[in-house]
Amino acid sequence: MSGHHHHDHGHGGHCHDEDGHDHSNDITPAVQSLLYSQIDFDSINTLNEATPKAGAAIVKKTWSERLNDEPELESDADEQLLMYIPFTGQVKVHSLLFYTAPTPSAPKTLKLFKNRDDLDFSTASELTPTQTIEMPQPVPGADVFELPLNRAHWNTTTSITIFVEDNWSAGEEDVTRVGYIGFKGQFMALNREPVSFLYEAAANPNDHVAIPGVSGVGSRIL
Template structure:
């Protein structure tokens, strides 16, 4: 069963490169009513966001919401990176997936914000400790990129019992 993974995000360990001092990542994983808060890039449209989880998860999809002109149009995903990528690395190395969000967006009633739900290649995201999202461009070719909300969907990986625990449960033959 797929559900939101917000409760599994280690919010104290999140890293974000090129975020504005005024609009940081802290609110984009919060409750729905945090609509006036958002993440905005600082000196250009690119953002690198590293999101670690408290436990290993299986990622199924990602939902990204942003303003029509400044929402990300193109992202790359990386998983379980031991160190944070530089922008040059994010642009040049092979990603788990490179995703054009533009055709996936649907508008809000007032058309000021758009939301894209990305169905990930589930087989590539079976054992995820952290996910890195590189935002390369935004929809309106604006100077900065804005993200109102990111939601990860999937499930925690169940820890299987060790052989000694199976023996204690009486399942030994």
């Protein structure tokens, strides 16, 4: 992707690559599209997790840590998980990023609820979710699944609750495991300008090449 920009990468532009990734890998999200810094990690709550705070720990993984074996979220009493993940402000969520090891313990049905901080397993089972997603079954060697959301339903999101209803074992394996969860979208600043504009305004023009796709965004976004 980065080769299509009008920048000349031949003059050592990649030395500005502060997060250490090779951006030629198309799955790597542009820095400004990950909602990582807008997650209220301390308020994440996961029901039926085998290890306390494991749910928060996998959301806290950075993009470069997404395939690490540890930490991992495991369900406890049965295969279901219920994760409440609040944001620090209002966001537009475009897609979920999920990584799970390629085993029958991988989640299958995800029911997503917007702006509900009061759900337990019985209410999550009864209420109509904002959106339901069937996760693909992971295969060996696969990277993160990007699961697109219906953007019209996720425009003014302050929290997302993820109900993992079942896994790929068809009832034979009562432990569900998840390795990484991330979110792509747009954080709405108080003045309603997307935050990528704020990066743009503050950036040294010579550093633009560090963030693929950002250059020139500020002028168009207004």
